[in-house]
Each structure stands twice: as C-alpha cells, then as structure tokens.
Amino acid sequence: LLLPVWTSAINEDIDVLVILPKNNSYLFSISRVTPAIEYARRKMRSDVGLYSGFNFNVHYDNSDCGNEALFNLVDRSCKKKPDLILGPVCEYAAAQVVRMASHWNIPVISAGALATGFSNKEKEYSHLTRVAPSYLKMAETFSAMFHHFGWKTALFIFDDDKEERNCYFTLEGVHNILHSEDYKIDIFEIHPKDYRVDIEEIIKYTYESEVIIMCAGANVIRDIMLAAHRRMFTSGTNVFFNIELFNSSSYGNGSWKRGDKYDAEAKQAYAALNTVTLLRSVKEEFENFSVEVKKATQKAGVYGYEDGDNVNVFVEGFHDALLLYALALGEVMKNGSNKKDGAQITHRMWNRSFEGIAGQVSIDANGDRSGDFSVMAMTDHEAGTFEVVMNYFGINGSIQVLPGFSRERFTLKDRHRNPFPEHPNKSC
Amino acid sequence: LLLPVWTSAINEDIDVLVILPKNNSYLFSISRVTPAIEYARRKMRSDVGLYSGFNFNVHYDNSDCGNEALFNLVDRSCKKKPDLILGPVCEYAAAQVVRMASHWNIPVISAGALATGFSNKEKEYSHLTRVAPSYLKMAETFSAMFHHFGWKTALFIFDDDKEERNCYFTLEGVHNILHSEDYKIDIFEIHPKDYRVDIEEIIKYTYESEVIIMCAGANVIRDIMLAAHRRMFTSGTNVFFNIELFNSSSYGNGSWKRGDKYDAEAKQAYAALNTVTLLRSVKEEFENFSVEVKKATQKAGVYGYEDGDNVNVFVEGFHDALLLYALALGEVMKNGSNKKDGAQITHRMWNRSFEGIAGQVSIDANGDRSGDFSVMAMTDHEAGTFEVVMNYFGINGSIQVLPGFSRERFTLKDRHRNPFPEHPNKSC
Numbered sequence: 001l002l003l004p005v006w007t008s009a010i011n012e013d014i015d016v017l018v019i020l021p022k023n024n025s026y027l028f029s030i031s032r033v034t035p036a037i038e039y040a041r042r043k044m045r046s047d048v049g050l051y052s053g054f055n056f057n058v059h060y061d062n063s064d065c066g067n068e069a070l071f072n073l074v075d076r077s078c079k080k081k082p083d084l085i086l087g088p089v090c091e092y093a094a095a096q097v098v099r100m101a102s103h104w105n106i107p108v109i110s111a112g113a114l115a116t117g118f119s120n121k122e123k124e125y126s127h128l129t130r131v132a133p134s135y136l137k138m139a140e141t142f143s144a145m146f147h148h149f150g151w152k153t154a155l156f157i158f159d160d161d162k163e164e165r166n167c168y169f170t171l172e173g174v175h176n177i178l179h180s181e182d183y184k185i186d187i188f189e190i191h192p193k194d195y196r197v198d199i200e201e202i203i204k205y206t207y208e209s210e211v212i213i214m215c216a217g218a219n220v221i222r223d224i225m226l227a228a229h230r231r232m233f234t235s236g237t238n239v240f241f242n243i244e245l246f247n248s249s250s251y252g253n254g255s256w257k258r259g260d261k262y263d264a265e266a267k268q269a270y271a272a273l274n275t276v277t278l279l280r281s282v283k284e285e286f287e288n289f290s291v292e293v294k295k296a297t298q299k300a301g302v303y304g305y306e307d308g309d310n311v312n313v314f315v316e317g318f319h320d321a322l323l324l325y326a327l328a329l330g331e332v333m334k335n336g337s338n339k340k341d342g343a344q345i346t347h348r349m350w351n352r353s354f355e356g357i358a359g360q361v362s363i364d365a366n367g368d369r370s371g372d373f374s375v376m377a378m379t380d381h382e383a384g385t386f387e388v389v390m391n392y393f394g395i396n397g398s399i400q401v402l403p404g405f406s407r408e409r410f411t412l413k414d415r416h417r418n419p420f421p422e423h424p425n426k427s428c
Numbered sequence: 429l430l431l432p433v434w435t436s437a438i439n440e441d442i443d444v445l446v447i448l449p450k451n452n453s454y455l456f457s458i459s460r461v462t463p464a465i466e467y468a469r470r471k472m473r474s475d476v477g478l479y480s481g482f483n484f485n486v487h488y489d490n491s492d493c494g495n496e497a498l499f500n501l502v503d504r505s506c507k508k509k510p511d512l513i514l515g516p517v518c519e520y521a522a523a524q525v526v527r528m529a530s531h532w533n534i535p536v537i538s539a540g541a542l543a544t545g546f547s548n549k550e551k552e553y554s555h556l557t558r559v560a561p562s563y564l565k566m567a568e569t570f571s572a573m574f575h576h577f578g579w580k581t582a583l584f585i586f587d588d589d590k591e592e593r594n595c596y597f598t599l600e601g602v603h604n605i606l607h608s609e610d611y612k613i614d615i616f617e618i619h620p621k622d623y624r625v626d627i628e629e630i631i632k633y634t635y636e637s638e639v640i641i642m643c644a645g646a647n648v649i650r651d652i653m654l655a656a657h658r659r660m661f662t663s664g665t666n667v668f669f670n671i672e673l674f675n676s677s678s679y680g681n682g683s684w685k686r687g688d689k690y691d692a693e694a695k696q697a698y699a700a701l702n703t704v705t706l707l708r709s710v711k712e713e714f715e716n717f718s719v720e721v722k723k724a725t726q727k728a729g730v731y732g733y734e735d736g737d738n739v740n741v742f743v744e745g746f747h748d749a750l751l752l753y754a755l756a757l758g759e760v761m762k763n764g765s766n767k768k769d770g771a772q773i774t775h776r777m778w779n780r781s782f783e784g785i786a787g788q789v790s791i792d793a794n795g796d797r798s799g800d801f802s803v804m805a806m807t808d809h810e811a812g813t814f815e816v817v818m819n820y821f822g823i824n825g826s827i828q829v830l831p832g833f834s835r836e837r838f839t840l841k842d843r844h845r846n847p848f849p850e851h852p853n854k855s856c
Contacts (some may be wrong), residue, residue, distance in 0.1 A: 070528070071528070078505075096524070099495050100499070100502065103495070124495055328563070428822065
C-alpha cells in the first residue's frame with residue numbers, strides 16, 4: 001500500500017551496522033536477530049522493482065549491553081561511518097550510541113531503548129526511531145485503566161538491579177504518566193541483592209494503595225502474592241498487576257507453580273493477579289517468518305524457543321526496522337537527496353504506518369511506535385490458567401474487553417480503613 | 429624532592445587535549461584555566477635539565493559541560509589521538525570522555541569529575557586521575573565530625589537541578605560514607621524549578637534529625653535558616669551545615685545580608701550555621717601564580733575575580749595536573765617505555781605526593797587527591813562575620829580546632845521529643 005514505485009532503476013549500497021550483544025542470554029543477541037535481518041534483506045531483494053536495488057551490507061558489532069557499543073561504533077567509524085545503525089537495545093548502550101549517531105547525522109532504529117528519556121528527541125536523541133513500543137506507550141494502558149475503573153492510588157513495587165535496570169525503566173514510564181495525571185503513587189524498591197525482601201514492609205504500604213503494580217522476578221512476585229493473599233488483600237480490596245513484557249507466551253502456564261507445598265495457596269493468590277503484556281499478532285506471514293527465524297537461530301546453536309513460541313518483539317522489530325528504513329530512503333532519494341541525509345531519512349520514518357512482519361506498525365510523530373497491550377487474568381481457577389481478558393490499543397487509546405473479562409475483578413470493594421499513619425511520599 | 433634527574437637529554441612532543449567549557453560562567457572555563465596551564469608549561473620549559481625537553485602542544489576543545497565533550501574528542505581523535513586529556517570537570521561530560529579515553533589507553537587528569545561514581549577505577553574510569561578532592565573526600569570531614577561529636581542522625585536538604593546536579597553529587601558522597609557507617613539519614617530534595625520550597629515540610633523533617641546538612645542556593649539556605657530560627661531549632665537542638673566548596677573566599681562576608689527587613693533575624697539565625705568548604709593554602713608561590721593567572725584572565729576579557737580572591741581549585745588543579753603528568757611520564761620513559769603507555773603513566777601518578785602550586789598534593793592509591801577542608805562559623809555575632817574554626821586533614825583523618833572553636837556549638841542540647849510519627853526512610 002505505502003510502498004513507493006520506482007520509475008528508474010536504483011543501485012545503492014547501504015552500510016548497516018547492527019550493535020547488539022553477542023551473549024545469547026539476551027533475547028536480542030546478534031545470533032537471534034541476524035536471521036530476521038537476513039529475512040528482510042532476502043524479501044527486499046526479491047521485491048522486483050521496489051527495493052531490489054538496495055544492497056544492504058550488514059556488519060555486526062557486540063554492544064555487550066554496555067560501553068562496548070560506543071567503543072565499537074567509534075573505532076569502526078573512524079575509517080568509514082555506517083549509513084544506518086540498528087540497535088542497541090540496552091538503555092545505557094543505546095544512550096551513548098544514539099548521541100554519537102545523532103551528532104554524526106546517522107539514523108538509528110532500535111527495537112529497544114525503551115526508557116522514557118529517549119522520548120525527548122529534541123537534542124541528543126534526534127536520530128532515534130523506536131520500532132517497538134516504549135515503556136511510556138505501555139504506561140498508557142495503565143492510564144486508560146485508571147481512568148476507566150476510577151482508581152486513585154497506586155503502589156509500585158519493583159526490582160532494581162542497578163545495572164540494566166529494566167524494571168526501574170518500566171515503572172518510570174508508568175510513574176511519569178500517572179504522576180502527571182495526579183494519581184497518588186507510592187514506591188517500593190527492591191534490591192534483589194538484598195533479598196530476602198522485607199514482605200512485612202511491602203504489606204504496610206499495600207494498606208494505603210488501591211492498585212499494586214509490580215515488576216520483579218517470578219519468585220519475588222510469588223512471595224508478595226502469597227503474603228497478600230494471607231492478609232486477605234486478594235479478595236477485592238486491591239487490584240494487582242504484574243508487568244511482563246517479553247515472555248508473554250510462556251506466562252500463565254504455571255508461574256504460580258513451583259512444586260512446593262505453597263502451590264495450592266499460590267494458585268488461589270494468583271487468581272487476583274493481572275498481567276500486562278504485549279499484544280502479539282498472529283498473521284500468516286508472521287508464522288512463516290517465525291518458523292524460519294527459529295529454525296535459523298537453532299541452526300546457529302542458540303536455544304530458548306519452546307514449541308509454539310513465536311519470535312520475540314525485538315527480533316520482529318529489527319526485521320521491520322530495515323523495511324521502514326528502505327521506505328524512507330526510497331522517498332528521500334526520489335526527492336533528490338541520498339543516504340547521507342540522516343535527518344531527512346529519520347523524519348520520513350516518523351508519523352507513518354506501514355505493514356510490518358506481524359501486522360500494521362504505526363510510528364508516531366515523535367518517531368516512537370504505538371503499542372497494543374493485553375491484560376491477562378486467571379480464567380480457569382481449577383487449572384489455574386490465564387487468558388487475555390482485555391486489550392489496549394495505543395493508536396486510538398481504546399480498551400477492548402474479551403469474553404473472560406469480568407468488571408468485578410477490576411472494581412475495588414469497600415476499602416478497609418488505614419490502620420497506619422500517613423507517610424510522606426518522596427519523589428525518587 | 430621527588431623530581432627525577434635526567435641523565436640524558438630528552439625531546440618529546442606531547443599532545444595535550446584540554447576539554448572544558450567555553451562559557452565563562454563556569455569557574456573552570458577554557459579562558460580561566462588556560463593561563464594556569466601556560467604557567468605550568470613556562471615553568472617546566474625553564475626547569476633546565478628536568479622537563480625542559482617536554483614540548484606540550486596544547487589544544488583546547490569545548491566540553492559545553494555536556495555531550496559536546498565526547499563529540500569533540502572523538503571527531504578530533506579519528507585523525508590522531510592525544511597523549512593526555514585534561515578535563516572535563518562536569519560529571520556527565522567527564523563520564524563519557526573518561527570512558528572513551530580509558531578504552532583508548534589515554535590518561536585523563538581532571539580537577540573535576542568529583543562524583544562518587546568516578547571512584548570506581550576498575551573498569552570504565554581506569555585512566556582517570558583526580559587532582560582536586562572529590563565529594564567523597566569532602567564527606568570524610570562529616571564522618572570525622574559525626575564520630576568526634578557523637579551525632580547519630582542527619583537530614584540532607586539539597587537542591588537538584590537535574591542537569592549538572594552538583595548538590596546531588598555533593599551529598600551523594602556524604603550519603604555513601606555516613607550510610608555505610610550506619611547513621612540514620614533522611615533526605616529532602618528541593619527542585620529549584622518548583623520553588624517556592626515547602627519550608628513547613630522541611631521543618632517537619634528537622635524535628636527528627638540532629639544534624640542538618642544542606643547544599644542549595646544562598647536564598648534557599650537563608651529561608652530555611654530563618655524558618656529554623658523561628659522554630660527555635662537554632663538554639664542547640666540541631667547542628668546546621670551548609671556545603672559551599674567553590675566560593676569559599678566570598679563566603680561569610682554577609683551571605684545572610686540582603687538589605688531586606690529580615691537581615692537582623694537572619695544574622696541571628698546564621699550564628700547557628702556552619703559552612704564546610706575547601707581548605708585553601710597560601711604559600712608564596714601560589715600568591716604569585718594567582719596574581720599572574722588573574723591578570724591573564726582579565727586580559728582575556730573574563731571577569732569574576734574580586735580583589736583578594738585567589739584563583740579557584742579548578743584552575744590550581746589543572747596547573748598541578750600538568751606537573752604530575754610530567755613527573756609520571758619522566759619515570760615511565762626512564763623505565764624504557766613511552767608516552768603511549770597510558771596505563772603505566774596513570775599508575776605512576778597514583779599513590780604519590782608532589783609539590784603543587786599551592787602546597788603538597790597527595791594522590792591516593794586509587795588515583796584521587798586527598799582533601800583538606802575547613803569548617804567556618806560566625807565568630808563575631810555583632811558584625812555577623814565568619815571564620816574558620818576547625819580544619820580536617822584528609823591525609824591522616826585528623827581534626828584541628830582553631831581559636832574560634834567552641835565545643836558547645838557542636839554539642840546537641842537535650843532534644844525535644846518527636847511530635848511526629850516515624851516515617852519510612854526510603855533509599856533514593
């Protein structure tokens with residue numbers, strides 16, 4: 001639909017530098033993302049008359065999810081600067097690379113760099129386009145629910161590893177939106193190294209907040225839910241959310257289950273838990289893509305995909321990144337400019353929609369992808385399994401309720417009176 | 429004493445890149461620091477037989493106290509890398525430059541980069557030597573006083589501009605030390621943009637803490653002191669500190685004075701205020717240096733020195749930085765290596781003392797300068813003037829009391845019972 005048609009033949013070499021971790025423990029490691037980029041290149045080459053004239057020369061450098069990303073970019077670029085950078089995903093690596101690239105007028109497209117700071121494109125992040133929905137986009141889901149269900153107060157519980165800080169950045173997005181809308185927010189930070197977590201302290205806070213929003217490891221979540229259940233917080237006085245963006249398909253198949261003596265109790269507790277996750281689409285081409293990418297990844301000796309899992313949003317995003325870039329570059333060239341015009345290429349990628357590998361992709365006027373999110377809840381209390389009960393669509397801010405939805409689970413029962421004195425809510 | 433003696437003639441070109449702000453509103457702007465570096469070069473050239481063979485080719489680049497610092501370093505270094513980097517001072521500029529330089533094996537010496545994060549030299553800041561005492565060194569002054577006077581609890585009040593964050597980093601150092609020593613610390617953060625500051629809220633916290641440690645603009649300090657005075661906190665139930673590191677010589681000449689109707693009250697309030705500042709020495713050569721540097725700075729059209737002011741610690745520090753480097757390089761060359769051996773040169777600068785322009789400079793085994801600090805207090809209640817009453821010497825951790833000292837002012841009177849309930853002290 002949106003693909004431009006060439007009137008004359010094009011032959012253009014484009015140097016692409018992909019900066020991602022070598023370490024396969026990351027969902028977005030070089031080995032995991034390479035097949036998706038190769039898929040996109042093959043597709044474009046075979047698209048006679050459209051992008052077949054673009055020759056993408058792709059180089060891969062290790063970001064090491066840290067300073068290495070910038071070092072590799074700089075050391076390589078002294079000889080020759082790339083035309084396009086894909087990645088990094090990790091926030092601290094991305095910040096450095098995007099700054100340098102913006103200074104050099106090189107477009108950067110990432111399926112990561114999800115932290116709120118990157119939304120400010122006025123200066124140092126001017127050349128960044130994000131093809132996966134940022135934490136701020138995810139946060140809109142909460143804003144919509146708070147508005148819809150009339151909640152007023154929230155407690156954030158998050159696990160800050162002080163290194164990659166995924167949960168910190170995740171809840172920072174939610175904080176920014178809910179705070180700007182004047183909801184009362186308390187914050188409880190867990191340092192996983194200090195674990196054993198002080199559950200009593202958490203519970204004290206829980207008395208004062210209606211909605212509990214958590215981002216933490218599965219065991220911490222389970223401990224909190226068990227403690228909350230024992231205090232009867234799971235019977236309607238509070239609404240519980242866990243944010244779990246990147247493993248959605250493996251969620252709900254027994255996260256409460258450990259094979260220990262608390263399983264039965266945990267299953268009951270988890271009946272009150274809602275999980276916010278990415279809404280993943282399932283169009284036919286995506287299935288093919290997913291199968292092919294998984295095959296290639298496993299051939300490269302990388303494991304981690306279970307049967308039935310689709311590839312993750314990072315892998316999908318970097319595929320779409322190359323398409324989006326080709327779209328924009330095509331237009332820029334048609335307008336008489338070229339691949340060195342990083343600012344124009346970047347702005348051509350913004351404020352547009354295109355057909356990505358998993359469905360429609362909308363990039364907003366600020367160069368950030370709009371996001372769709374799902375809320376999962378336990379629908380079979382016997383089996384303890386979860387289903388999507390609600391979807392949020394970022395492009396128009398709508399909430400969609402599905403058959404498993406029950407208004408009751410999101411409606412607060414008469415709240416107990418607060419037995420604890422007020423404490424000051426300091427900003428952190 | 430420590431200067432090596434050359435047995436053979438040396439002729440060595442050394443490329444020095446100085447990365448500091450062009451903007452003269454910074455105490456460490458290029459125009460302010462240049463005369464000090466020129467002074468050091470002249471001195472070494474004339475030191476027959478010692479450093480006269482070192483030809484320092486000094487280039488100056490604008491750090492803009494931000495990202496520009498790295499951009500300039502990288503863009504310049506693609507052609508040829510410098511042998512030595514002096515600066516940056518601003519934390520965010522320094523972090524980026526020091527990382528890159530450490531990666532490239534280039535020594536960096538700064539009279540800034542004072543934040544606690546830079547103390548970790550194991551990885552990304554491996555090549556950084558700090559020739560001015562860091563915030564952590566300043567914090568030792570508080571640790572020594574807490575120990576000496578038997579205080580137990582502190583309230584930190586600081587002004588965080590969220591840009592350069594000087595006060596944030598200043599108190600971060602104090603927090604790290606006092607927290608590790610198990611003192612109870614409350615934190616109150618002021619956002620100057622939100623000013624009018626909520627004095628009532630601050631006062632509430634003051635009830636709970638013995639020692640109030642502030643870092644903020646002069647007007648905020650005055651408002652807090654006035655409010656504290658009106659609540660009788662200034663009569664011995666609390667000890668008040670203000671940290672004012674870089675304008676020490678202009679302090680005490682009437683900071684309570686505004687020419688408004690509160691001056692008399694403010695003078696009384698300030699009788700309870702103690703100011704922690706750098707201990708500046710006054711040896712004869714420093715006076716000459718200071719006069720010469722000031723003359724050159726004013727000739728360059730930069731103002732800001734009042735009569736009697738000596739040059740600041742940044743200007744002094746960058747002078748000494750060049751001496752220290754020459755010392756280390758001399759030894760490295762004597763050992764058969766050369767100016768490209770950044771790691772060895774760096775380590776030769778650590779764990780040593782040398783005669784700087786203002787007196788003895790001690791660099792500890794971690795490459796950070798030991799610091800001496802003064803505590804100033806009002807000694808003439810009539811005139812409302814301040815004097816140094818106590819010194820702290822970092823090299824041996826000793827406290828020296830001066831004639832104006834009175835133990836009473838640092839001794840807590842029977843503290844009122846806390847009329848407010850306990851509140852949780854969250855880490856920020």
